[in-house]
Amino acid sequence: MLAPVRSSLIRGVRYSHSAAVSNTIPTxxxxxxxxxxxxxxxxxxxxxxxxxxxxxxQLFTTSSRVMKTDMGINTKQRKYILSWLxxxxxxxxxxxxxxxxxxxK
Structure with missing residues (x-):
């Protein structure tokens, strides 16, 4: 009885880090x-x-993937912009x- 509860708890903890990321939009x-x-x-x-x-x-909520596919921003600029955000x-x-x-040389 305790094993299924334990495994589901471990699964929940394993993926909890991705939901904790906060993408706030500063003023x-x-x-x-x-x-x-x-x-x-x-x-x-x-x-x-x-x-x-x-x-x-939009600047603070746009993902790297959208910047690449929809906006055509190259990799170096995308990474630079996202790091500054x-x-x-x-x-x-x-x-x-x-x-x-x-x-x-």
Missing amino acids: PRGQIQDVPSFLKAIGRECDELAGKFESWD QRYRNGIEPYAIATPGPKK
């Missing part, structure tokens, strides 16, 4: 008041993609991070 703050200003602040020519996001809410949720103000140049 615009400081100099960042809209999608274009956010994408311009993070740099790396992400401001060119501002037209692909209709609203602040998470940093912004955590309270870090956006700034441009320079990419390392080519190695000298």
Whole structure:
């Protein structure tokens, strides 16, 4: 009798981590008041993609898969945007991070 309860409890715990992810939509703050200003602040020519996001809410709720298939955003920019979205949720103000140049021979 105890074995079925235990196994169902273990199964429930195993998958509980995916439901615990919180995708809150922060309010615009400081100099960042809209999608274009956010994408311009993070740099790396992400401001060119501002037209692909209709609203602040859409920017923070769009998944990587949708950015790839529906919006045609390349992998590097997708990862960069998604990492900055998470940093912004955590309270870090956006700034441009320079990419390392080519190695000298």
